[in-house]
Amino acid sequence: MKSANMFRVLAFGDVIGDPGRKALFSILQKLKKKLEPDVTIINGENSAHGFGLNNIVVKALLENGIDVITTGNHVWQKKEIFDIIDIYQPLLRPLNYPPNTPGHGTVVLQLNGIKCAVINIMGRIFMDPIDCPFQAMDKEIARLNSEGVKIILVDFHAEATSEKVALAHYIDGRAAVVIGTHTHVQTADERILPEGTGFISDAGMVGYYDSVIGADKQQVLNLFLDSGSSSKKHDLPSEGEVVLNGVYLEISPKTRKCVKIERINEIIKIK
Numbered sequence: 001m002k003s004a005n006m007f008r009v010l011a012f013g014d015v016i017g018d019p020g021r022k023a024l025f026s027i028l029q030k031l032k033k034k035l036e037p038d039v040t041i042i043n044g045e046n047s048a049h050g051f052g053l054n055n056i057v058v059k060a061l062l063e064n065g066i067d068v069i070t071t072g073n074h075v076w077q078k079k080e081i082f083d084i085i086d087i088y089q090p091l092l093r094p095l096n097y098p099p100n101t102p103g104h105g106t107v108v109l110q111l112n113g114i115k116c117a118v119i120n121i122m123g124r125i126f127m128d129p130i131d132c133p134f135q136a137m138d139k140e141i142a143r144l145n146s147e148g149v150k151i152i153l154v155d156f157h158a159e160a161t162s163e164k165v166a167l168a169h170y171i172d173g174r175a176a177v178v179i180g181t182h183t184h185v186q187t188a189d190e191r192i193l194p195e196g197t198g199f200i201s202d203a204g205m206v207g208y209y210d211s212v213i214g215a216d217k218q219q220v221l222n223l224f225l226d227s228g229s230s231s232k233k234h235d236l237p238s239e240g241e242v243v244l245n246g247v248y249l250e251i252s253p254k255t256r257k258c259v260k261i262e263r264i265n266e267i268i269k270i271k
Contacts, residue, residue, distance in 0.1 A: 007114055007151055007253050010037035011179050012246035012264075013186065016207030016214030016236070017050040021057070023242035023268040024206050025064050031264075032065060035248055038111045041118060042206070043155060043181040044091075045071035050215060050236055052077030055084050058091055068092065068107055070120040072157030072182055073128050075103075094122035094157060096136040106140060108149060114253055116151040117144050119175075121167075123158025123182075133158075134170055141174050151251055154178045161187070161201050168199040176251045176258050179203050184213035186245040186265060196257025204245025208236055209267060239271040 010031065015024055024042070032040065044066075048057040051074050061069055068090045075081060075093045085093060085103035095105025108117045119140055121133045133156070144152060152175040158164050159182060168178040173195025180187070186204025193199055207214030212221075216236060243265070250260040 005253075006250040006259065007111075007116070008035060008037040009039055009041070009153060009177060009249040009251065010035055010246065011041040011153075011155075011177075011203060011249070012043070012244070013203035013205045014043045014045065014181055014184055014207070014214070015047040016184070016205055017047065019208045019236055019240070019242050019270060020206040020214070021047055021060065022270045023244055026270065027244065027266070027268055028065050037248070038114070039067045039109065039116060039118070039153070040065060041068045041070060041153070041155065041179075042066050043072065043157065043203075044069040045074040045077075045157075046207075046214065048078060052081060053091075054078050054080045058084060058088055062088070062090060066090075067109065068118045070118070070155040070157070070181070072120075072122055092118065092120035094120050094130065095140060096121055096131040096133050098131060106144070108144070108147070114151060115147075115149045116153065117149045119152065119154045121154060121156050123156065123160060123163045123167075125158065125160035125163045127159055133167060137167065137171055137175075141171065150253060151176050151256060156180050157182045159183065164201050165199075168193060168197060172197045173257075176256055177249055179247060186263065188263070190247065190261045190263055192258050192261060196255065198249045198251070198258030198261040200247055200261065200263070203247050204243070204265070206244050206246070207242060209241040209243045211236075240269075242268045242270055244268050
């Protein structure tokens with residue numbers, strides 16, 4: 001049940017390929033009518049054929065009601081991204097890539113009279129080499145505060161749960177929300193930290209249910225059982241059941257603290 005006079009956030013985990021997009025589009029307007037979010041966010045780095053993004057997919061996501069698209073380590077998977085990453089302001093890549101990397105890691109939005117920022121950041125443990133996310137967050141939060149941003153939302157794309165929890169505690173009270181992405185498995189640790197930051201280690205995924213974290217299960221089994229078959233690709237199915245994972249949050253504009261965080265976990269039939 002939504003509360004009055006709150007800033008509302010609807011965020012989904014990694015959207016995986018065509019099944020994920022179909023499921024998301026089939027239920028998104030119903031969810032938005034029910035929850036009335038001020039901003040809707042997805043992690044879209046796997047939304048084009050399971051890896052990366054392209055122009056057609058980005059346009060479809062934005063035209064179907066997504067306000068901000070975050071990414072992660074697969075953001076550069078398709079070469080086309082280099083042609084569009086600087087065109088779409090709502091399309092983010094991790095903030096802590098080195099200077100002069102194409103794209104941007106933060107978007108600032110004016111929503112119902114409230115200045116809100118979404119930051120995309122990436123972890124370093126078991127991930128590609130990248131600049132320190134803790135230092136990057138210090139600098140970016142200070143910059144946003146100086147520009148009058150009232151609410152800061154963070155997608156922390158990271159492998160290690162410990163790193164996600166540590167960063168959330170590090171910026172507790174400085175960001176309203178820290179949502180973990182990347183593992184495609186929704187965690188059951190949603191909570192509000194002592195200084196008012198809403199947190200979950202991983203929002204999960206929007207992807208094919210009968211799979212291995214959204215990927216064709218036989219392809220993944222081949223990787224484990226026979227490394228010689230690792231180059232063989234399998235298309236994702238176009239119909240079946242999709243798990244839709246995400247979180248709904250409410251933030252007090254007055255205190256800038258999160259007052260509610262609830263998991264979304266539904267099975268959607270697509271055809």
